[in-house]
Amino acid sequence: MSNVCLSGTKKLKLLITGGTVLALLFSMSLLLADKASAHGNVTNSRAGLCADRVNTNCGLIIYEPYSLEAHKGFPAGGPADGKIASANGAFAPLDEQSATRWSKVNISPGPNTFNWKIKVPHATASWKYYITKQNWNPNAALTRDSFDLTPFCSVPYNGQMPGNTYSDTCNVPSRTGYQVILAVWEVSNTLNAFYNVIDVNFGGNVDNVAPTAPTGATVSNVGATGATIAWNASTDNIGVTGYRIFNGSNQIGTTNGALVANLTGLTSNTSYTITVKAIDAAGNSSAAGNAVTFTTLPVSGPDTVAPTAPNSLHVMGRSTSTTVPLMWNASTDNVSVTGYQIFRGTTLIATVSGSAVEYLVTGLTANTAYTFTVKAFDAAGNVSAASNVLNVTTPSASTTYPAWSATAVYLAGNKVTHNGVNYEAKWWTQGETPGSPNAGVWKVIS
Template sequence: MTLRLPNAMFFKLLVASGMMLVMAIIMLMFSDRASAHGYVESPGSRAYLCKLGQNENCGSIVWEPQSLEAPKGFPQAGPADGQIASAAGKFPELDEQYATRWSKVPMTAGMRAFTWKFTAPHATTNWKYYITKQNWDRNAPLSRNSFDLTPFCTENYGGKRPPFSYTNTCNVPYRTGYQVILAVWEIHDTGNAFYNVIDVDFGGNLDSQVPTVPSDLSATEVAATSVSLAWNASNDNVGVTNYKIYNGSELIGTVSGSTLSYSVIGLNSNTSYTFTVRAEDAVGNISDTSQAVTVSM
């Protein structure tokens, strides 16, 4: 019996077809990740208002407001100071910052909806929202010092994929005048997140004086599973209404403005905890964070 082998042309066609098949598979595998981008559509982010023409001289972001992607982990990681609005400098025009540079979206304190538009959904860890301090420097590039670094809103999503439009409902803190909200969409299965800044105007010029920072925070009593904290009073032009106590970035308790101590219970042995305190007045002005006290159980 004679066995005939395919000719050279057949081999070439076979190899070429195989390569095209492999390339098609690779494109299918990565197309979702490459197009998995998004932006804040409402209230309109700085980049989205560029796309709409409400912001001018924005550079190439007008074609791709969904592409503000940078390493995740803000504020410990993520875009460098001065490059927060541009997602690490990719769209440098967005980092231009002075009081009259950008269009502002009207904003009021209280429960507000933030809607993301996704060009393709992506596995999501969470969304976080930060807001500038009341008296931030509106004429300096955005930095971590511009923001209250405790997010006022966090929605965890557990690695699921959201629909093409998704809304977070957040309790926006009280502010007056021009402020910036930083919205962060953290991706679950990559090292990146998407950063959108939203220029907002709260209007008015009511009480804007922030309470002074609570001082001399200390751990007065440490037991097996509890610790007592104490601090000195803050000052405010109207008056401090409450103090907020944090373990790391987590709010764990609130006491009245006349109370200068707090007991933390239910702690774990062989564990370190870092506590801070902030003061708040009647209209929602919140002080900077006190110095931290670390306790090892």
């Protein structure tokens, strides 16, 4: 059965993090520089609960739960069987599967809301949600056969750009006991998607009790572009897992249980009204605590501070023989970042706005090595140091064969193209979709 989602929401403008978490993330970024940069995750997913320290022995995913990225097209494409939870093995501990390995979110059939925290927004094709079959084996590796391969919730997004938070309320089908939900965020302008598994329990004691509101919020260290907010701990019938920080009605950040947050990237000489809400592992949110109002200081004198260097420059998706899709983590500045300069070697090839964190390089030559860097600049003309150097070799120009047809008959040696991949038939076939788990007749040739 398939149900269309009921609603979607989107919020978030500024980056906030607890001081200790920020320092730890910065130190870990050097270790993780060659991995996918930040993108997005479901807040109570297996990876999200690892980051919140509810799940244990998770490996490096605790530092970037938003980086579970693999080719899109599930179930015909996407992560391999046995590597679905880790999005093809980059964070292998997530693929450890047993009935007791992971903490579970209590759930009931019917409307349930799935909340995404999005670190880097992308133009989006769709959001899809799958659930395991009632009789799946929780002590075996997650495979396609574990799931009902018709999504119970599918939301077309038609290339729209979500905000830094996004929610879908979906009608979850009836199940009992331990089940796994697979949430898939498909990007529209690359070949990739983001995969999150959510461990849920039907028929358990559903936690509907929200934490108490945080009290005693105060502000200190107010500057032109930053301030520090602190508050007293909330209580909960099971346990508080984190806090959400709001400016007015806009959520502008979270902490993973820390009682202090360093606000950065604020606008100078501007009034802010900050409140804090507590959340628990079931997603219950408290009422807002007391409001803290302050005005950031004006910037005095000429701006001579350059933005920080962009980091984690990487290829987002797949390069072609003539194009390379670049992506990087945003820079920060004492006032604001105005734009980014993209370099091929030492040649400036493009300039994009300060809100952009990706650029498609075109006009390249097949089977050729290239070097790319990115620099940030501000309105005063200050330019950052260069990002990490990204070396890319474009693939050889590929041959495109006739598109696969479900009604055509193919013989051994016939070649077709399906979903951008070239296949060759091993023997006679008709109606078997290339790339599907049971279509062993087709082999990938490019």
